Amino acid sequence: MLYLQIVLLHLESRIVAAVSQHVLIRYGLSIPITVEQPRQASFGEFALPTAFQLARDLKKAPRAIAQELVAELPEIPGIQSLEVAGNGYINLRLDREAFAAAIALPPPPPPPAGRVLIEHTSINPNKAAHIGHLRNAILGDTFVRMLRAGGRQVNVQNYIDNTGVQVADVVVGFHFLEGRSLADLRTLVETPRFDYLCWDLYAKVSQTYATDEALKARRAETLHAIEAGHGELAEMGALVADKIVGYHLDTMLRLGIVYDALPRESEILHLHFWAAAFELLKERKAIYLESEGKNRGCWVMPGSAFSEHREDEDSKVIVRSNGIVTYVGKDIAYQMWKFGLLGRDFYYRHLRTYPDGHPLYVTASTPEGATPGISFSGNERVYNVIDSRQSYLQDVVQAGLRALGHPQEAANSIHFSYEMVALTPRTCGELGIELTDEDRARPYVEVSGRKGLGVKADDLIDKLIAAAQREVDSRNEHEPAEVRRQVAETIAIGALRYFMLKFTRPTVIAFDFQEALSFTGETGPYIQYAAVRAGKILAKADSTPALPADLGPVLADEELWQSLLAAFRTDSALAMAIQADEPAHMARYAFQLAQAFSNFYQKFPVLTETNPTKRDFLLWLTAAYRAELVRTLNLLGIAVPVFM
RNA sequence: GCGCCCGUAGCUCAGUUGGAUAGAGCGUUUGGCUACGAACCAAAAGGCCGGAGGUUCGAAUCCUUCCGGGCGCACCA
Incomplete structure (x- = not known):
């Protein structure tokens, strides 16, 4: 059936x-x-605007050129007629019979595969995930599915900053603010919703810093201990991070999102990735030791390396005057590893097996307990799914690669950026968040982990499932409760994933519960519904769908012909969405496909059709629509429920 | 101050990389269920594509400039 698209x-x-x-x-x-x-x-x-393009060079009216072209162009197999339209367009009509006959052609060979890496999710492991993280993960996961469908070999990574200040902040909270020991924490991490507990604690600690200088000093001490990896504070940090990572993995799994590997910052430190990168950076003179000004004693990258516009751009500190590397420095080392340019690799330990049997690995600093023979390094192309606020730092990382003499890799470093998810003032009100008059007047309010201001991912999913459950229950009383529950979950996830995908990447999503909880109109459930209805027809049909031999009369029906064409655009839509690096295009196509089917469904009753040839064709087309809807939804990570 | 992003129907957003009469969804108004399930379909109303210049056969799209909004610009991550 896919052959049609290829044709x-x-x-x-x-x-x-x-x-x-x-x-x-x-x-x-x-x-x-x-x-x-x-x-x-x-x-x-098809339409050709060729005459317009030629008008400039030929100094002739587009319409005249179009007429000339139509008269003189050689016959193109598969095209029935050419005609001039408007003031110079050339419209082409397909030879419908030949087109239908082409269905018998064999499928084409798969496109060449290139090895690419996508890093997404990468949430600080110190508190529960929020809606902003959902946008990141859904965007990344969908693009992974799209690339794989497009023939690429993709490996998916979720970076874990388990030795950063955010983890330190929570440890400060537990130890210095609440006076808990390592032993206390060991029992505490096992309590339900430990991630929510950390959410509140992180907000509390962040706010306490503003008035408590002593506590701030504790932060530096704690961070130091965590980076060194020794002592009680370090163990507390590891305990918190590992536990929270588990919660994040579970939350994402609810949405069908899985990973191949979790590279952790602790291993980047312990395996001295930075030391290797530092030597290379010095050797290639990509950075220099500043001898004067505010950055004296620091290793810096000159501003001209990452900004084309201004010579006097401030240089970027890579190594602080106390000898400690900055975040960007570590990121350059990590990016080099992704391309296999560092000359070092992690060890990989099996962490868990997903329900579908897919293994997940986490990095390790020793060969002990590691799985031999695997590596996630050495990729041709790297996508970093990171919000647009970090574009400056991503530019510096890219400049680092260029300065090291790797322009190819720099060009293949793609900051897959997206705008933030903010909250509408109305949603803030529903969440009981106090707003200033100034905030209330804004179109949206930025979420903030430090302020504890935001919508937790699991809360949102739960809320969506509850809303879907009400709908499912009211329409399907006779179905078993357990199945209804599964259907409600599938619909809720469909609604959420589609909601996060329908906006193009540079658009700020002003999150609104009312809008996100909607199941009608341009939503995931609308598309799922189309697939379910198509499935119902096929289930009730007494014969298996097969394409009838004589299609002439059927294809003469203009509406049916259009319906047929509309059913087979998935591959070209996919190719275009990949080329534009824009999952929203794929989401948009899915909706259009569902609309086309809904249209078809309304106009052509299949099972009651009396003309047997036409009935066979309608049934065949229904099966085609069903297959394309399922396939397209799968690209978006959305499943089709058994009923709705 | 400098850099990046955004401004399109009442609201939320698309716009196939410069093409024909600018499209969806929501909301509003109207019509369609004894059903291949109405989480749907059909129809109507609703637009100086922020303003002004420019580039050309042609501009929502490219350039310049102004206006309005957002985000960055740490020896934080």
Whole structure:
């Protein structure tokens, strides 16, 4: 069934080849030929704006050129007719019979695979995940699914900063604010929703710093201990981080999000990744020891390395005057490892096996207990899914690679950036968050972990499931409770994932409960519903769907023909979405596909159709729609419930 | 101050990389269920694409400039 899409793609490239060759011979011009979809379906299947492009060079009216082209272009197999439209467009119509016959063609070979790495999620392991993290993970996971469907070999990583200040802050809270020992913490981490407890504690500690200088001094002490990896404070930090990572993995698994490996900062420290990178940076003179000014005694990267616009851009400190590397420095080392440029690797220990059998590895600093023979280093292309506020730092990392003499890798370092998820003032009100008059007047309010201001991921998922459950129960009283529960979950996840994907990456999402809880209109459930209805028809049909031999009369029906075309755009939509690095395009396509099916569903009753050939065709097309809907939803990480 | 992002229907957003009459969803109004399940469909109303210049056959899209909003610009991560 996929062949149809391939046929369309092939046809497009045949048109491009035929037209560009003709233009070259006839006019001696070599121009890029673009093929578009006509504004109105009744115009045909393809449109060529070629005459407009030629008008400049030929100094002739576009319409006249179009007429010339139509008269002189050689026949293109699969194309029935050409006609001039408007003031110079050329519309092409498919040979429908030939097109239908092409269904029998064998499937094409898979596209060449390249090894790519995607890092996403990467939440500080010191508190529960919030909606902003959901956007990151859903965006990353969806893009992974898209790339894999597009033939790429992808490995998925979730970076764990288990030795950073955020973990230290929570340890400060437990130990110095609440006076807990390591033994106390060992029992405490086992209490339910330990991640929520940390959420509140982190906010409390952050606020206490403002008035308590002594506590702030404890933070530095704690961070130091955690980085060194020795002593009670370090053990507390490891305990907290490991436990919270477990919660994050569970939360993401609820959304169908899994990883291949968890690289941890503790191993980057213990295996001295930075030392290796530092030597290389010095050797290539990518950084220098500042001898004067405010950065005296620091190793810095000159501003000109990462900013093309200004010579006097401030240089970026990589190693502090006390000899301790900054976050960016560590990130450069990590990015080098991703490309296999560091000359070092982690050991990998098996951490868990996902329900589908997929193994998850975590990095280790010794070969003890490690699984031999695996590596996640050495990728051709690297996507870092990180919010747009960190674009400055990502630029510095990229500049580091360039300065080290790796322009190729720098160019293949992609900051897959996205805007933040904020809250509408109304949602803040519902959450009982006090707002200033100034905030209330804004269109949205930024979430803040330090202030404890935000919507926890699991709370949102629970709320969505509850809302979906009400709908499911009211429509399906006769179904077993356990199945209803599963259906409600599938719908809730569908709604959430689609909601996070429908916005393009640079758009700030002003999160609103009312909008996110909606199951009608442009939502995940709308698309799931289309797939479920298609499935119902197929289940009730007495025959298996097969394409009838004589399609002439059926394809003459304009609406049916359009319906057929609309069902087979997945591959080209996928290719375009990958090329644009934009999962929202895929989400948009899924919705359009569902709309096309809903349309078809309304206009053409399948099971009651009396003409047997037409009935066979309708049934076949229903099966095609169902398959494409399932496949497309799968790309978005959305499952299809058994009923709705 | 410098850099990046955004400004499109009442609201929330798309706009296939410069193409034909600018599209969806929500909301509003109206019509359609003894059902291949209405979480749906059909129809209507709703637009100086922030303003002004420019580039060209053609601009929501590219350039310049102004206005309005957001986010960055640490020896934090």
